[in-house]
Each structure stands twice: as structure tokens, then as C-alpha cells.
Amino acid sequence: MFGAGGGTSSYREAEEADLVILWGSSAREAHPIFFHHVLKGVHRGAKLYAVDPRRTSSAQWADVWLGLEVGSDIALANAIGREIIHAGLVNQEFVRRATANFDAYAAAVEPCTLEWAEAQTSVPAEAIRELAHDYGRADRAQLCWTLGITEHHNATDNVLALINLALLTGHVGRWGSGLVPLRGQNNVQGGGDMGALPNKLPGFQDVVTNLEARDRFEKAWGVGIPPRAGWHLSLMFEAMERGELTTAYILGENPIRSEADSDRTSRLLEGLEHLVVQDIFLTDTARIAEVVLPASASWCEAEGTVTSSERRVQRVRRALQPPGQARDDIEIICELARRLGSDWGHPSSEQVWDELRSLSPMHKGMSYPRLEALGGIQWPCRDEQDPGSPFLHGRLWEEDPERRGPAAPFFAVAAEGPLDLLDSEFPIRLTTGRRLDSFNTGVQSSQYATPIRRRESLNLSPEDMSDLELTDGDRVIVSSRRGSVEAPVLTDSSLHRGLAFMTLHFPDEVRTNRLTLDAWDPKSGTAEFKATAIRVTKLRAAVREAAVQGAPDPVA
Amino acid sequence: MDLRLGVAGPASDVEKAAVDRVLGMPSGGWDGGRRTPEDGHLSRGGRAARSRRHLLLPVLQAVQDRTGWISPAALDYVCTRLTVPPAEAYGVAAFYALLSTEPAPATVVHVCDDLACRLGDGEKLCAELERRLGPPGESGGREARWVRSPCLGRCEQGSAALLQRSGEPAARVSIAPATVAGVEAALHGGAVRVDTTPPVRSDPAGHRLLRRVGVVDPDSLDSYRAHGGYQLLRRALELGPGGVIGQVKTSRLLGRGGAAFPTGAKWEAVAANPVRPHYFVCNADESEPGTFKDRVLLEADPFGVLEALTVAGYATGSERGYLYLRGEYPEAAGRVRQAISQARQRGLLGEGIMGTDFNFEIELRVGAGAYIAGEETALFNSIEGSRPEPRNKPPFPTQAGLFGKPTGVNNVETLANVLEILRIGGDAFAQLGTPDSTGTRLFCVSGRVERPGLYELEFGVTLRGLLDLAGGVRGGRPLAAVLLGGAAGSFVGPPALDIPLTFEGVRSIGASLGSGVVLVLDDTVDGRDLVRRIARFFRDESCGQCVPCRVGTVRQEELLARLASGNPNGSVAAELDLLGQLGQVMRDASICGLGQTAATAIQSAAALGLLGDPEAGRVRP
Amino acid sequence: MSLSFVAPPRRLLTITIDGRTVKVPEGATLLEACRQQGLDTPTLCYLENLAPVNVCRVCVVEVEGARVLVPSCSRKAEEGMVVHTDSERVRASRRSVLELLASSVDLSLAGPEVKRWMNRYRAEPERFGPAAPAAEDDRRDRARPGEHHAPEGQVAATVAQPVKLDNETYIRDYSRCILCYKCVEACGSEAQNTFAIAVAGRGFEARISTEFAVGLPDSACVYCGNCIGVCPTGALMFKSEYDLRQKGRWDEARQTVTTTICPYCGVGCNLELHVQDNEIVKVTSPLDHDITRGHLCVKGRFGYQFVQSRNGGDEGR
Known part of the structure; x- marks a missing residue:
């Protein structure tokens, strides 16, 4: 956002905000401890809005x-923006000083009336108006989102639509007001920090436009980038489809299970000339690899x-000896480098980190001893006196234009x-999400059990259950334009008519990703997991249909 | 709130109707009703939904009254409608003796075996019921059950019972005096009777708080007004809040609830608190064994209590008053309920009272069988829909009371004095009684005395004087002891007879007036039995929150059982020493007045030698 | 950007503790003041990451002018207060509170400090007689408020009852429960806000309970284990610890505790991994870290098994 990719706020700000909006985020289940902070705010008196197609446990x-229609987020956001403008709730001073392109934005959202938005989203206009006014009036407001915003083909546009609202109202760059994208996995943020993005060097330094940074890295590493x-x-x-990419080295990912349209993913990975997988498990992806490098669990080994x-950098530490021949990731990578002809020695994790600090200004002040002493540090942290940055973009509020820096554009x-x-x-909209005790494809979470663990099911609204003459536990064929799976059904009153829900947690039972669409956002590369068109057929009828029409076989 | 409801299935239509009668019909699917198309895209809840929690106890009572118990399915429905977690709602329901969380007979008769009835016919009645029907709580068939009960506040009768019958309509009726035939009739659905003649025995010439008792028609606002009713509210409105508080301060009125705190100072603290809103609570949870004065006022002069509460609300800047009445006073509840309704009809409650800009509403809240709910902060928790566990003080109610807001609390008798202060003026009131105990006092005289009943006397009368007015010890037997102040009070012996019954007088002998209980013991009373009943009472009524009281009351009862059976651990002296230590930790370290006084009467009994001699079963004069 | 939300400095109050004049910041509790003075003040229901409920009463101190002793954990210091932490009254109350608890609850797994306090105050819980036999089945869960069988007094009533084993993550041994309310607070508004448990019943029959005492699988429990994290007496215990204890293999002397970060979502919760024989035996979180304040979710608390299931090499997918 405005350069470096990271949330602008600290969790604690949710405790001290007057308004919290969870948009496409069921933090209660997906980020439970962040939700504790939200609840502290709620008990203190903060108003809480939830924007989500499902009435999730967070929404409760x-x-x-x-309860908007899946994929109607921009319509809702634009209508909120228009209402804020028309109600005179724009933070004029902030917009004038710290932003650009307001007029173009205002013109673009002008047609997005509340009534129009109600038709697009199915949310009553009055509720949209209420949210707009509360967000416009709040002194401190946190706007939080998760994969409900980003797992769409237009993910980046969704995020921009939300950022526009923060710019309109000045809800960014101050303690208590901010934009909070909650990361789905424990080090997604760190991966980005470290340059695991196609266009960035470590520390969000652009590989194309930041000549100074590229030069710095080339000098340090003695190679051209x-x-x-x-x-x-x-x-x-x-x-891969075009045959241009023939070799892959995959670390700690299980794309066969985790990617949308998994039949296609399997086909492409199986078609590679050479596949190397480094993982702590022999995953489905590892099973088809030419070489498997057993790794240690980065968080405890x-x-x-x-x-x-x-944006808090924190230390993980070794508590256990890794099993068998598993080795530390750094050790594996350095050994690989040595065999490829570059001797990087045997650096410790601290040495690797110190090299990063020498090259990434935003991490410079974060020595291991300081990380230890302060319980982690939030970037940017530019020197060893810098306490780190609880929130970002405070510069936008500076009086001095010099210090304020470039305007944030709508x-x-x-x-x-x-x-x-x-x-x-395909009349029913399938969306996907997480359950509290499970995680992603279940590689980690399937190894423990609690009484709340439920098997996979296709959740349907009471209305659809009744229309389809289904009762809980009936098995159905769920078909999309890409494939079919078989699953039991479950009534879920959090869903409205025409909306269905599944998770990706139990690929052994139900390979939900056979259904999902791999259409992806050109800017972020995220696939549209959240919006699939499906048809639901009671199993016996489905079998007959398969025989007649040659539809894909259900997965047992 | 993301409630997870149990696996009980839907509540029955009857259960739902009972809940909906209190709460109104649900607004939609998320409120426990039928799903509407809009429910798929919008819900409102959050703070607004959670703020309905204070309706929990009324709703639980409605279910109890309709079906005889609170079933898991009914609890789920209640929780859905009020956004209360089921475990918390269960924790509340399982606190109160008049609520059942297991299937129970439709008819339950609670038979008093507490102090005054023990000295009357109550224990004999229980023994006979036990012989005919089996042990309490376990028998009586599927339709009806009898149980032993703590004091039901009809002490002057010497026996009392309470009929609790669920159904449509439900019934809650007092039975006093209670007989075997009366209880059996109640158990079998027959008619019951209660003597509601006000048991006032003092000379009406001296009556100030009781001046209208037995004189006005308690069901008629017009009758009340014909006897000067609501003239004093008008006077208060003329004086202004500061003027009223000034009069109350001048009067030097001390609270009659037990703590003897200056009422004027309390009101002033509430009035001066900048935090809004303010609340005023009339504590009518009169449950101290041996006490029945507030019941008499509520049954016989309900408008007087409402008028006084309205004055208190006016003086303290409160727009809402609560009258919290113990669940064992159904007749008083009926009177107060209709009195509120009449007062509201005539504009004496509501907006713009008497043409001023003063707005005031009174809500009646009925308890469900918990002595501790009479502790003021426990009472707040009860109203708020939480377990009636006392809060640690400070903060005091005037700082953070009901719903965390500044709150004034007075018991019924204290409030009744306020009308008298307005009538004669604070200065004149201060001339009544003694300099440190101004005004009059209601004494609840019961036990072995010729004329038990309610006595209103000017402060200054001695115990001997009061007993003389009451005709002396019944049958002319020797006086053994008097329990002053109830179960939380103290036994005093004959040497105390000439102590004036003033705050300062009884304090000088280490006793207290408490709730005005004067329970008379003659020389035939088994003091150790009485003391064990007190120990049982506190063990049953402890909320269980703090260790000294929760476990201390158990150990105290066990120890008294050992003394009573003549099997002390070591010597009697060692046991008495241990008893003293138990008393000390309960008094010093308990959170609230219940624990702090749970040993007082027992310690005083020990000091009088009522426990000391393991050979003697009788109280010695 | 400068940090503009540093709390304003607090006024200092002068109070007297055991004859010493000390200064404490306004808003500090007497317990904090005592600890600042290095006074070992016993506490059972108090925990840094929870609001004080002041129910155990073992931390009471004497404040001059107060009618009764006051709980130091919740009572705020006031200018000029004169406090005694070791007066005869304080010692007597602390002793009796410890005796009452120890005579009714199994404190054998409470921390070593409890034994230290018992010794210091010469607590003799056996003074109340031998312990009564444990309650059968779920009798305590079904107690009716305001009713009990009159005791004979020869044995001392206790809360002993069977262990509740109804899931694979943690056990509830309410024979060890001192009713400190910490688990209720942690499950409730202090942290988890699930409210799966509350106090039910009253008096000596007051107990931590789900609705109608249903088993955890039928309750609202989400197995965050935050109740275990705050339990001071071992009444709530990881099943892993319970099983090792049953086999006699639990050995804290051989355990290491390593702080790391949870491998699940992106919140970054600090985990303390308790490891014995290269196996994680339980997971806690530091009370003083701003992200968790000691509280975790089910994945962080119990989701660690996957790293230990790899020895066969083929369990994962």
C-alpha cells in the first residue's frame, strides 16, 4: 500500500479505535488472537461492522x-465513498494536502447511489448509508480485510476501493486509524519483506525502478541482477503451459492441493522436466518430484x-531436533548453492539476517539482540535507536510538504x-473459507483433533436445502464448469439463498479446488477462490445424469 | 456474539410464548423468529442486543412459572433472544432457589423452618410433613413437592409456607399461618389462605412510618391521596433536589438496612456525580430471618413506598428507579405492580411529573430466592442479569453502581422515613429519638413473646420497654436471650435488657439493630438448634464467591454439628477456639456483609454460653 | 513519525507499608506496591493478564481506618494510606484462608509458592478433621441451590469428585478447583469471549460448569486452552500432561521452554514450547507479550502435533 506492502496499523489500535470494520474477514476463526484485540475495543465501546457474504462468527x-453478494465489494465501497462525499463527511484538509486524483474518483463513484448499490449487493441501502456515515464520522477507524477481498480475480481493485475510503476520511496514518490486511499464513508478510515477490528486492525495493538499490545488491553479491x-x-x-518453464524448485508449498483448478495444476507440475520440492512432509506435490529435500520445521526446529x-519481525527458535535427515532451510540452500558452484559457507541465521539488514534500510535497526529485547520490532526500523513503527504513513499528516512527501493517489x-x-x-454461488481449528489444506491441522473438528461439507442456506429437498448429511454432487466433487450437505443459516460454502481443509475427502476457477488478478496473481458457479445435485439423481450426459465422474 | 447453542433442539411453543410474553415477538430470524429474506443480507446485534441482558431474570422466571423448570431448549431460546451465552444463563438460573434447572413438579411448597418459625410451629409442621410425605425435596409425587425454606417474612405467625405453582396461570401465594392441612391442600391444588391483616401492634398514636398502614386502601391511589398521598412529592418538587437533600441531611437519618449510613450524604454523593445517568434502587429484598417490616409497608402502603422512591429519584437526579422485591413476597408484588400502574396512569410516574420537567419511571424487579441478592451490589448484578455475587467495594454504588453508573440504594424503611422528614421538616425529625438515632424504628418482634408483631417506636426505648409493650415472654417464662438484628445480628442476654435500642446503644454492647429483628428466646429453647439453623442458613445462602465465606460457613456448620452431637475434635474449648478463628477470617476477609456477619450471632451465642457446655441441651437463663 | 501516544506520567502517591514510607504511581494497587517493596504477597486468583476478581482473599492486607481487611490485588493505593502486610490480623486471615482451601481442595499441583505460604503462616488444614469421601459421579454438578444435607461434622467436606475426561486436548479435575474464576474470565470477556463456562450453583456447591453441565463437546468450547493457561492448581490440564503424569513420566526438571512464533495464521503469536525428550508436551504463551497476553487459539495451543508425526516420513500430505 503506497509502496511497501504491509498493514498500516498495530493490533493494539483495534483496542483503541471507535469503529472497526471487518471486510471479507472472519477474524474470529481465521485470526482469533487479532479478534481478541478487536473485542477489547468492542468492550471499550467501539462499534463493529462486518461486511461478508456469510454471517460469520465474526459478523455475529x-x-x-x-451480507453482500459475493464479488460485489467494489460496488459497496464505491457507494460508501459516494455517500461520504454527498454527506459532506470527506476529510477535506487531508484530501487536499495528502492525496491526489480526488476529482476523478468523485466523478467515477457519482453513479454509485445507495439504491444502485442495494441492487448490486442486496444489502439494504439504509445499512450502507449507516456504515458510510459512521466511518466518515469516527475519530479512529480500523478497516480490516482478509482473503474475502483478495481471493478474487480483481483483488487489487478490491483493495484499492477500500484504500480510497481511508483516503476520503483520513483514516490512515494516525494511531487508531488504519488499513489492516490480515495475512493468511504465518510468514506471508515476511516472504514479501524478503523479496519473494516478482518485482521486488528484499525490503520492497523495486528491481526495475530503484537503480540505487539494485546497484547496492549487485555490489554486495558480486553478480548482476x-x-x-x-x-x-x-x-x-x-x-509451464507454454513450455517456457520446465524446472521448478518449490519450498514449503503444496500447489497440487492449494491452487485453484487443481486438475490443471497437477497436469502442469507433472509435465515439468525437473521438479524439486523442499518440505517438511512428503506432500502430494513432493510425491511427483524428482528430488525431495526433507526440511526442518522453520518455526520450531x-x-x-x-x-x-x-509488520512485526519476531524470532523463531529451535525447540526440537528435526527428525531423520531433515535439515535446516539455510543449510539446504547453501549446500545447493555449493553444488551449483557458489560457496556461501555455513552462515547462521543471524548472519543471513545481518546481511539483509545491510541491504534493506527498513530492517537496518533490527539486530537479533534488539528483536529479543523488544519482543519483535515493527518495520520500518532504520537504525538501532529506532523503536520501530507502530503505524505507517504518518507523514501524510505532516504540515511541511517536504516531509509529507508524495501524495497518496485515489x-x-x-x-x-x-x-x-x-x-x-450453475445457479449457486460457492464461496470458500476457513474454519477455526483447521488451516489451508490440512497438512498441519489434520494431525490433531478436537471435538469441533468437522468433516468437509457443502454448506447451504436453509432456503436452498428446502428447495433442493435435502436434509443434513445427504450426499450431493457439486459441479462447476471445471469439475465435480461429492460431498455431504449441511444447513448453514449464515448463508442466504443461492450462496454455498466449503473449505479447502480436507482435500482427501473433498477436493474443493477441482471446482474453483484459476482466473487470477493480473496485478497480484491471486486466484478467484471466493466465487465459483456451481450446481448441486442430489447424489442418486446425479449418477443418473452422469450416465446420460457423460459429466465428470464424482470423486469417491 | 457468536453463541453456540446446545444440542437441545427447538424450544416448545409454550416455552417460546412464555419468553415472548416478556420480550415481545422476535424481530426476525436472528432474534429467534422466522427467517425473512432480509435476514440473508443484514443483521443488527452487537451492543444493542447484548444490552438486553438485564431481562434475563424476568424471562427465566416467566419460563419457570409456565413450565415448572428451565429446560435446555428453553434456555437456548432465552439466550438467542437476549444474546446471552448459555453457560452464563445457566449459571444465573442455577443460583436461585425458586428456579429449577431440572424437571420439577408443577407444584412446590416451600415450608419455613427458619428462626421464628422454629420457635413457633414451623419445625413441628416440617416434622409432620416429613412423616406423612417423606423427606423434603425428594418426595410428594410427580405433581407436587415440599421443601424446607429459609425465612418467608411472616414471622409473627409462627409458621409460614409459600406455594409456587407453574402453569397457566401460574400461582405464587403465601400460606400463613401454615398447617399440615393447609400445606397438603396446596400440594393437591386446593385453596390456600394467608392472613394479610397488617400485624401492627404498637400504639397508632406514635405511628409515623405506619400511619397509613391499615388505614388506606392499598389498592387505591385515590384512597392514598385522600390520606395526604403525593403531597410530599409536591413539596419535594417545590424544595428542589438540593432542598430535599438538605432536609434529609438535617434530619440526620441513618439507613435502616443494617449499615446505618447517613442517607443525606449518600444522596448527595449520587446527585453530585457528573457521570450520567443516575439510578435509584429501593431495596425490598427483605430476607433477613425474622424480618417482616418492609413486607408490611409494601403490602399495606405501596403508594407510600413509590412516592418516597420518586422523591429519592428526584433528589438524586435519577430518571429511573428500580424496586427489587424478594420473590417470596407475592402479595407485595401484586400490590406494588398495580400501584405502579395506577401512578403511571395518573402521571405520577412518567414524563413531566406534576407539571414539572421531572421524569421518573419505576420498574419492579422480583427476585427468585437468594438472600444474598439483598446485598446492594449483588442486587445490581441480579438486575443486570448476572449472578447475584457481591462486588468488592470500593467503588461504592454512589460512584459505580447499577450498570456501572452512580446509584442510590435505600431499603424500604429508610425511604419511608423520607416522607416523614418532608412532612415535619428535617429539624423536627432530628428532634425525634436520640441525637445519634433520630426518628422512629420498626421492630419485628417474634418468638416466645405474648404479642409478636410490628412495633414502630421512637428511638430510645429499651429492650425491656419493647418486651413489656409486647406483653413479655410468653406464658411468663424466664427470658433466656434475644436475637437482635436477625441471623446476621447478635444474641444478647438478660443483662442487656436496659440498653436503649438505638444505634449507639446496641453498639455499646457489640451488637447491632440490623433489620430491627427482636427474636425472643425463653428458657425452653434449644439454643444450639437455633444456632445450627443460623449456620445452615449462611452455608445455604453464601454465594460461594470468596473462600472465607464459601468454605468458612461449611466448617462452621460442621463444627457446630460436632458440638451438638457431643463429639468435639479434641476439647470443647479447642473447638470454640477454632470457631473463633473461623469467625475472625469470615469477618475480616469476606467480600461482603454476608460473610462478614455469618459468624456474628454464633460467636455471640458462644459468648453467652449457649454452646459451651456439651452436656446441656437447653439454654440457661 | 514520532510516537505520540506515550502515556502521560502518573502522579506519585505516598503511602506507608509496614512502617516504610514508599511512593507508588497513582492507580497502582496495593499488591503492586507490595511487590515493588519486594514483599512476597500470596495470591491465587490474581494474574497479571486478567482484571482482579479478588475472590480468594489470600492477599488481604490491613489498611488503617478500614473496618475489615482489604484485598491488595484490587485495592488501589490512596494518598496517605497506612498498610500492614504482616500484622496479627493479616497473618490470621491468610492462615485461615489457606487452611480452608487446603482442607477442601487438592492443592498438590499448585505451585511451590503455595507450600511456602502454608509453611509461613503455619496452616494446618487437618484441624477441620479428616476429608470426607469424594462425591460420586456428577452429584456436585446437580446440586440444588440452597439445599444440602446437614453434616455430622466428623469429616470435612471437600470438592473431591471424578476427573472429567471428555476430549483429547485437556482434562478438568475439579477436585483441584479453588474457584478462582480465572478460567471463566479467560474464557469470557478478558480474552476469548466464548463463555463456554461460568460459575453455576452457589455456596460450597458453586462450581465451574457448562450449561446443564454438558460435556465439552456439547458446549461452546473452542479448545483455545486459555483456561488451562491461567489455572493455578492443575484443575485444568493438557491431556498430554495428564497422560504423562498418569504414567509417572512427567518431569519438569527435564523440560526446556523455548519461545517461538506460531506456524499458522499471520498474526504472529508467541508460543512457549515445553519440550521433554524432544517432544512438545504443552504450549503456553508469555503473559507479557503485547500480541497474545498469554492467550492463544486452538491451532497455536494444540496444533503442534504435525511436527512430531514425521518420523515415519509418510503421514503428511
């Missing part, structure tokens, strides 16, 4: 839940750092629904 805490952006994941799969959703974005259209053949 909300003063108002806006190609001055162009690499491929992100979705582009890599396209390159190795030393290092991770970065949280509040980006007008147009509402665009999901690509996988509903029609009479």
Missing part, C-alpha cells in the same frame, strides 16, 4: 452485518525470523462481478 459480534520483474505464481503456470500482519475502480457467471445450469 457486529453491531451491523452487511536482471532489471526486470519475474513471474508470479499464476504467470509461472502459464509459462530452526532459528530465524518471521514477520506478522502488523484510484477509481469499477465494479466488476465474479468471472464465473451464474446461469440456469
